[in-house]
Amino acid sequence: MENLFDNCKLCPRRCGADRTAGKTGFCRMPDVPVVNLIKLHYGEEPVISGRNGSGTVFFEGCSLGCVFCQNYGISRGPTGHGMHMDATALSDAYLKLQDEGANNINLVTPMHFAPVVADSVAKARFSGLVIPVAVNCSGYDLVPTLKLFDGLIDIYMPDMKYFSSKISSEYSNAPDYFSVCASAVDEMVRQTGDLVMGTDGLLKKGVIVRHLILPGALFDSKHIIDYLTSRYGNRIYISLMSQYTPMPSCTGKLKERPSRRSCESLADYLASKGQERAFVQEYESSGDEMIPDFRT
């Protein structure tokens, strides 16, 4: 079987790194998943966290690398404190989270390890995992990589960060971000179908597209809302997040939080589009208390 790590083109960076030989690419990650933290997490949307929490697995590394990354403690490369976990170890971890009462398994930024992670979900299903499995990702994801998860993933929670290629170039060195993300979200919706809610009020299947409101980018956020509401409407959830927190390395506009006024006006704009399947984060809930206590 083809080894997708030996000439790695799993993400749009298409580095071609031979990760099986110890080389790394843009994501700086080996071919074995590196996990920083596994915990029941209560900070996701209510239909994900519920009362019992979401069984969350935080992977290290990222292939997007935003300058303002809110998880920068683990996204910029190996922390040296991560756990190397193969498909069997990951599968065991999901089953343990299920035993602890997790509502779902929530895989955060797993795409640069996709072949192993897909295998781990298949193994866990075979061994008795019955709760939904969610993938939480940057949206800068290739359709062929997403297809590795086809039939295994119940819920996708991609970001849709930028509409403008000027902004995506400046903040993520990814001028093609929007077109890549738009194709990825189409594939995610194709895989999961429309939203399915359980009698417990929790999401069982479907897509939640998240948009983090950035300072000074109000019009870009409006373009994202226009796009998502016209293409999918209430077939998906749209989650507007106002938790942006300036990181120490941020400069220029990114040193400030978005204003309360701009967050409220975007919430009104989303409502004006008739979007009922929506989450709008409270402005007060913003801040670095939303960032998990990673092992760094």
Ligand code: SF4
């Ligand atoms: S997953 Fe990592 S090594 Fe592979 S193409 Fe993307 S950034 Fe490069």
